[in-house]
Amino acid sequence: MKKIYTKITAFIVIAILICACNAVKRVPEGKLLLTKNEITVNGKVIKDENVFNQLYQKPNSTLLGYRLRLNLYNLANLNPDSTYQAKFTNNPEKYKRKSKWLSEKQVNRLGKSFWYHGIHDFLRRTGEPPIIIDKERADKSVLRLKYYYFNNGFFNVQAAYAIDTLKLKKAKIKYAITSGNAFFIDSLRATIATPVLDSLYQINKFNTFVKSGKQYKTEDFDNEKNRITTNFRNNGVYNFQPNYVTFDIDTIKKVNQANITLMIANYSYQDGDSTKTAPFKIYKISDVNIYTDYSPSLNTLNIKDSTTYKNFNLYSQEKLKYKPKAITNAIFITKGGLYADNKTVLTTRYLNNLKIFNYPSIQYEVDKRDTTAQSLIAKVYLTPRKKYSFGTTLDVTHSNIQDFGVGLSVSETIRNVFNGAETLEIAARGNIGASKDLANPKNNFFNVSEYGLDLKLNIPRIFMPFNTDKIIAKSMIPSTLITVGFAKQRNIGLDKENFTGALSYNWTPKINHTARFDLFNTQFVRNLNPTNYFNVYGSSYNALNEISKAYNTNTAYYNNAIDKDLLIEQGTRGFTNDVLSGNATFLKPLEAADVESVKSIEERRLRLTENDFILATSFTFSKTTKKDLTDNTFYLFKTKIESAGTILSAFAKTTNQKKNVNGNYEIFNLEYSEYVKTEFDYIKHWDLSKEKILAFRSFFGIAIPFGNSNYIPFSRSYFSGGSNDNRAWQPYGLGPGSSGALDDFNEANMKIAISGEFRFKLLGNLKGAIFADAGNIWNVLDNVVDEKSTFTSFSDLKDMALGTGFGIRYDLSFFVIRFDLGFKTYNPANETNKRWFREYNFSNSVLNFGINYPF
Incomplete structure (x- = not known):
């Protein structure tokens, strides 16, 4: 409690200091702090960000209207070294006393410590010096404003500014613009000296940026120069450059209109000391x-x-x-x-x-x-890379299951392995991690581990026995990826071995479009420790244990005569078999509801502990408008369709294979999975300027079992919650539907997720965000019959959960560290009249840690 009071007191003191700061503390006498820019166009105040971006000086940044960074800067001592030395210059005896107590060296080093020096460096770097009104920059701003409007067709623009003093050492600048009438393009004609260029221009002139009736914009003329240059240079005109394109703008005897003449002269070149011209050539x-x-x-x-x-x-x-x-x-x-x-x-x-x-x-x-x-x-x-290269990577990871992990991988890359520009990569990897959500009876910090071996062969073409150039042209940069992998992991307590293999084809149909076709993607999952099931899935154990106390009479099944808790594995399996067979003596007759509960628990245990074999074929397509890493106005669309088991079933039927006792086909004495799965993912970002970004994401996915399966394998199912999903719930802690997340790892075969996030700058590289996440998972067209967990009609959309919250992020350039605090705003697991804001408090909130943005 004492520590809490100390923290609260420190916070209040810092807040008072910041609020008490004088904003003009470091504004020199006779100077003025710029508090606001105001721009009027033809007498009307405007807020157009493009116009304000023309100004050379802008006021200090604000956070919710408060100049936080300016006041942090004012708190800093700009000369901490001089201040520290002055303490002893004015009081030499103090220096002697400290030197005896510490030493001269330590006293001098004390001046470089955080409290004397470091804190002021931090405040100075994080803060922002006051923006002092500079008349020279204001004059330049006026010129830029005039250029801006001139370049947008206002040829008679006039601009001026005035400094309006508000109070002591504070002022705003008022910019007044009289734009006049805009000029429009009346006619466009072309004069091209080289006939072959004139022919090329005429063929594509309908794509011109300069069109009759459009308002004059310099940007259109620059774009037209580049368009013409691109057209010519892609059609053999090797030595053509944009500077050969000029425009004559005639406004004589025109009222707010201009006649445009596009001119392209002949090729100019140096011949000795003289300059000569000649028609352009097609090369x-x-x-x-x-x-x-x-x-x-x-x-x-x-x-x-x-x-x-x-x-x-x-x-x-x-x-x-x-x-x-x-x-x-x-x-x-x-x-x-x-x-x-x-x-x-x-x-x-x-x-x-x-x-x-x-x-x-x-x-x-x-x-x-x-x-x-x-x-x-x-x-x-072509300069070849080294044929062999060895690499190592050390990663710190975070996922929806693993709270913290450290991974090490070593790889050997062999280039041109078969003399056909192929690349073979052999990689070994290992990972240890910590998770508070997993079974951990010994309370070890690192309770998750994994190691594996992967082989990847990349072939720079479509690897097939026939030519595919007419289907996928080589201009689409096709490639084939063959992968084989093995992994052994200890994570959810059942411990797994994972064998994978895939043959994938990748190509880019257009710029910013990608396509991938997995001819086959196979996965074999073997559970090594299925008897540990009830140690991992505690909710299932508790439900079975409560039922057993009402019926069990076999003392060999429980731990002692007082608690009567079922032993794992002997008691849980024995009692389950007794109930389902009905061939045992019970304390009272079995009720139908309890029998169904035990049956449901056993079905889930069998599903999550059985080995899986998946042979899938899939197609993935994505499209984005993102130009580069700095582009914050874009969208990304991704879709995938996957079919598993269809080929195996077709083969089994064709060859008259026999079904097992469950009525299903087997391969390697194992029932394989059969389903069809599709996903749609859409992300949209809007750049609102001043480092403010609005981000939106929507996702829909559904996997439908059929034929050889009546449920979806755990590895292909959906879950909800976590740092990249609905952040008000823990991973696997939401749904299905309104069931209330009764299981330890709740999953289903349909998912809807919608998220919105407003991101903004706080201090330097420290960013903030406000977010809202909606969505849930449901069971549909599978073997789950619980009404609360299944999706039967659009009315079940009322069970979509809503989480809201805020977050802070620190941008390290190469990645972003993220903390998000989510609050349960609408919880479908509660009673209908108690769903809104009943858990909207810190005690029910979820703190998420993540690397990079969630979408």
């Missing part, structure tokens, strides 16, 4: 030369081996180590074809994607053998 590729082992450190090439394959010339300074087709498949520049920038870019992307070369270099030179000087020789320089 063709006369040769494609590929240097497979180029070294940038060598000035010359000493070619010892060469070959020609389908009009490509391959050269090597040693014996050629690659199958020609493996390299030429990545080259889109063809002999006899026109020069094109897009082919150069595509070739560079494909070669870089092979991951056996450093970033390639592609150069062109005029072929001197062509007397018309309209031919180019393409030279592709």
